Structures are given as C-alpha cells and as structure tokens.
Amino acid sequence: MDTEFVAVLRPYLKYAGDREITADARLRDLGLDSMRAIELLFAIEDTFGVSIPDERLTDETFETGRSLWSVVEELRT
Amino acid sequence: MSDTVEAGPVELTCSVAGQHADSTDAEARFPDEALTAMRQTGLLGLMAPAEFGGGDGTLTDLVTTTIELGKADMSVAMIFAMHCQQVATLARYGGGRLRSEVLPAVAEGKMYLASVTTEAGKGGHLLTSESPVDQAGDVLRIDRRAPIVTGGAHADGFLITMAMPGATSPAQVDLLYAARDQVTLEILGDWQPLGARATESLPMRLVGAVPEWQVIGEHGGFRAVAAGFFAPVGHIGWAAAWLGAAAGAYSRVLGYIRSANGRKQFDPSSELLLTRLADARARLDVVHALLRHTVSVVESAAELTTPSVQLLVNALKTEAATGCFAVADMLVELTGLRHGYLTGSPLRLERTFRDLRSASLNYGNDRLRLANGSLALMDTGVRLA
Known part of the structure; x- marks a missing residue:
C-alpha cells in the first residue's frame, strides 16, 4: 500500500492507535463503520482523484487496506 | 410449519399472555405464565430445525406468530422474537456439537434463550465489546456486565457478545453460548421503565466458563x-x-x-x-x-x-x-x-x-x-x- 494511502486511512480507524496498519488488517476491526466509511471514501476520492462507482462500494472493497487500495489503483490507471 | 399446527399454540399462548398482561405490567415482572405456555405448546421450538425436532419455522412464521402475540402483549412478543433470533442464529452459525446439544432441548420447550449484547459505555453499539473473553487452553472465561438483559433472570441459556481472546480492538467480537448452569448471575439493579415492563430487562453480571466449541461462528466473527x-x-x-x-x-x-x-x-x-x-x-x-x-x-x-x-x-x-x-x-x-x-x-x-x-x-x-x-x-x- 502507498504510504500516502495509509495516512489517509488512519484518521478513520479509531482503534488503530499508533500501530502499523497492515495491508490485510480488517478495516472494520480497526473501527471503520458505515459513517466513517463514507467519510473515508470522500477523503480517498479527493486525495487520489478517483470516483469509486456504487457497485464497488461493497463490504469486500472495504474489507482490508489491500482490497480498498486495489480498487483505487485500478481506477487510477 | 402449517397453519393448522400453528393455530393452537399461538392462540393458547396469546390467551395466557392476555390474562396476565395487567399484572406483569403493573409489577414490571417477567411473564412466567406465557413462557410456560410457550414451552408446553412447542412455540418456543418454532425456529429450531426439523432435524432436531423443532418447528422448522421460516422468518414468515416468526413474523406471523410474533404479530399475534403482540396483539395480546407486546412484551411477550418481544421476548418470543428475541428468543427466536437467538435460536435461529445458533442453528445457522453454531458448530455441530453445540447445535446437537442445545437445539433438541429448544425444540422440547426446555430452553428459553436470552441475548446479552448491551454493554455500558458503548451506547448500544451491537458490533463492539470491551469485555474480553479470557482464554485458558480450551476454556473461555466469561465475566460480562450488561445494563439490559431482557428475560435474563429466567433464561436457560444465553448468547453473549464479548471481545475475542487477545482482541486488539473492541470491534473484534465473539458470540458465545452459555447454558444457565455454566454461569452465575448477579442482578445489579432493578427494572422500572415506562413501558415494555414485562420484558424485565435487568442489569446483570454473568461470570463463568464455557468450552471453545460454544463459540458461535469464528473467533472475532x-x-x-x-x-x-x-x-x-x-x-x-x-x-x-x-x-x-x-x-x-x-x-x-x-x-x-x-x-x-x-x-x-x-x-x-x-x-x-x-x-x-x-x-x-x-x-x-x-x-x-x-x-x-x-x-x-x-x-x-x-x-x-x-x-x-x-x-x-x-x-x-x-x-x-x-x-x-x-x-x-x-x-x-x-x-x-x-x-x-x-x-x-x-x-x-x-x-x-x-x-x-x-x-x-x-x-x-x-x-x-x-x-x-x-x-x-x-x-x-x-x-x-
């Protein structure tokens, strides 16, 4: 995962604390809920200049940092 | 479940619930009489699968039955619906040993299940817990306080949410089954609400231990x-x-x-x-x-x-x-x-x-x-x- 991406993620993961956010840590376990997910989505779209379509806004996409980052990368290319 | 099988138990339970609704409301006490009727008529086993002798009820059956009970007494209907939620969850996600131990007893009307998901300080959030399970080998130790446990003082078993062993966040939550004789109950206060009084949703503390196979779903699941x-x-x-x-x-x-x-x-x-x-x-x-x-x-x-x-x-x-x-x-x-x-x-x-x-x-x-x-x-x- 891109370090900038991890920096964008961190404020929305209230249970992550100062710990490393690994690519396969479950974002829900780290405190992401539906309200934070929409805020995170906006932050990602602003930072990386992408627009994630509705059909990608699934639990699978938001499962881990890796799954979310892969969607961002795919949309950036 | 056909209507002919269903009509008797529901009618009878409604009749009993209706007869005692004034006193359970006035005294804010659990509707023991209606629960006994649900045990005796088999209604308590509605959502237990047929393979365990249960009513094999669908969500439609649950809804139809609960609406009828609600006409007689809303508290009784809520107690029934929440019990059914526990049974259906255990039937769907419980392991083989847990299912075969609990569900036949549910089907026979011997098991009324209560839910322990509330926790002080988390504002009713279902999906978090700050009460960790303590794992010692194959045994999971429970020490759980809950501000509201509907019917808890009358339950034969509990489905309890707790932070999984070694949880690094309150969002890593286990669902555990505990039988009544596996925990000691301490009632921490009284129940004097405006309405839904017969749900007797008391604050309580449960302390005990259960084996690993009583986890429903995976750890953190x-x-x-x-x-x-x-x-x-x-x-x-x-x-x-x-x-x-x-x-x-x-x-x-x-x-x-x-x-x-x-x-x-x-x-x-x-x-x-x-x-x-x-x-x-x-x-x-x-x-x-x-x-x-x-x-x-x-x-x-x-x-x-x-x-x-x-x-x-x-x-x-x-x-x-x-x-x-x-x-x-x-x-x-x-x-x-x-x-x-x-x-x-x-x-x-x-x-x-x-x-x-x-x-x-x-x-x-x-x-x-x-x-x-x-x-x-x-x-x-x-x-x-």
Whole structure:
C-alpha cells in the first residue's frame, strides 16, 4: 500500500492507535463503520482523484487496506 | 410449519399472555405464565430445525406468530422474537456439537434463550465489546456486565457478545453460548421503565466458563453473523412485535366503536372518526407491507451487506418504531381521555402507548438514521431493494 494511502486511512480507524496498519488488517476491526466509511471514501476520492462507482462500494472493497487500495489503483490507471 | 399446527399454540399462548398482561405490567415482572405456555405448546421450538425436532419455522412464521402475540402483549412478543433470533442464529452459525446439544432441548420447550449484547459505555453499539473473553487452553472465561438483559433472570441459556481472546480492538467480537448452569448471575439493579415492563430487562453480571466449541461462528466473527443474519432478524422480530401491539390496540378500538356502549360515544357517520380510522389502518398496512417485503428480501438476497439491503432493514426498524407508536397516539386521540388515557379502560391504550414509546429507543432510531444517511450516499443509483 502507498504510504500516502495509509495516512489517509488512519484518521478513520479509531482503534488503530499508533500501530502499523497492515495491508490485510480488517478495516472494520480497526473501527471503520458505515459513517466513517463514507467519510473515508470522500477523503480517498479527493486525495487520489478517483470516483469509486456504487457497485464497488461493497463490504469486500472495504474489507482490508489491500482490497480498498486495489480498487483505487485500478481506477487510477 | 402449517397453519393448522400453528393455530393452537399461538392462540393458547396469546390467551395466557392476555390474562396476565395487567399484572406483569403493573409489577414490571417477567411473564412466567406465557413462557410456560410457550414451552408446553412447542412455540418456543418454532425456529429450531426439523432435524432436531423443532418447528422448522421460516422468518414468515416468526413474523406471523410474533404479530399475534403482540396483539395480546407486546412484551411477550418481544421476548418470543428475541428468543427466536437467538435460536435461529445458533442453528445457522453454531458448530455441530453445540447445535446437537442445545437445539433438541429448544425444540422440547426446555430452553428459553436470552441475548446479552448491551454493554455500558458503548451506547448500544451491537458490533463492539470491551469485555474480553479470557482464554485458558480450551476454556473461555466469561465475566460480562450488561445494563439490559431482557428475560435474563429466567433464561436457560444465553448468547453473549464479548471481545475475542487477545482482541486488539473492541470491534473484534465473539458470540458465545452459555447454558444457565455454566454461569452465575448477579442482578445489579432493578427494572422500572415506562413501558415494555414485562420484558424485565435487568442489569446483570454473568461470570463463568464455557468450552471453545460454544463459540458461535469464528473467533472475532460476530460482525459477519450480525450483518448477515442476527441484526436483520432482530429488526424483523421487533417490528412484528410493535406491529402486533398497534394492531391489537386498533382492533380493540374498532370492537368498542361497534359495541353497544361505543355506539353511544361514536357516530359512524362522523367524517372525523372515519378519516382517523382510515389513517390508522393505513399506517398499519404500510408497516406490514414493509415488514413482509423486508422478510422476502432477507430470505432471498444472496448478500445482505449491500447498502441497499442494509438501508431497507434499518428503515424497517425506524419506520415500524415510529409508525406503530403513531398509531397508538392516534388511537389515544381518537378515543379521548376516558378510554385513551385512563389505566383502567378495557381498551388498554394507555399501556400500548407506553409500550410502543420504547420502540424508537430500542437500538436507537437516531443511530440507525445516521448509518442510513451514510449508506444512502453509497447508493447514488438508489437501487431499491
């Protein structure tokens, strides 16, 4: 995962604390809920200049940092 | 489950619940008599699979039964629906040993299951727990305080949420089964609410130990269980209990208007009366339609975690809560001070009004509306489920 991406993620993961956010840590376990997910989505779209379509806004996409980052990368290319 | 098998147990339980509703409400005590009726009639085993001797009930059966119980006593309906939620969850996600140990007893009416998901300081959040399970080898030690456990003092078993062993965040939650004889119960306070008084939802502490195989789903797997089944079934069951309570009150009012005494008070050609009756009936029909539609979506959707399905399930909860309470309020207004407001009226609207006031607060509507606002932004195409 891109370090900038991890920096964008961190404020929305209230249970992550100062710990490393690994690519396969479950974002829900780290405190992401539906309200934070929409805020995170906006932050990602602003930072990386992408627009994630509705059909990608699934639990699978938001499962881990890796799954979310892969969607961002795919949309950036 | 066919209607012919179902009619007896439900009618009998409703009759018992109705007979004791005044005293359980007045004393804020658990409806022991109705629970005994549910045990003896087999109603308690409705959601246990047929392979264990249960009623093999569907969500539709759960809804139909709960609505009828709600007409007699909303607290009894909620107790029943929550028990069914625990049974259905255990049947779907429990391991083989747990299922074969618990479900035959449920089917025989020997097991009433209560839910321990509330926790001080987390504001009713279902999906987090700050009470860790302590793992010692194959044994999981439980020490759990909960501010509200419906029927806890009368339960034969519990489904308990706790932070998984070694959890690094409160969102890593286990769902555990504990039989009554595996825990000691300490009642930490009393229960003196405005309504839903017979749910006897006491604060309590459970201390004990259970073997590893009593974890339901995987360690840390409660979120998936909740999103995929437990929460939708909970909302459906509560909505049915509320709808039953409102429909029962409406039925009593209609009966009164058509009675000899009622005819002296109400003029059937009054346009105000007729339009108010129509409005109340329409609210009931709207909630009922939403409830049945949600059941059909939950029973058929491949994936319940999509925003459109979550929006629907949450909207069922909020709309049933406000819609059913609105009906109770309309009926109080329609019947006036004597029959709408006084405790002794045989229409018992005062109790229904108090009971249904709790609906928006149970798993608070405000929280669900916040979640739904966010989810709505993820479904710009508005793909209605």
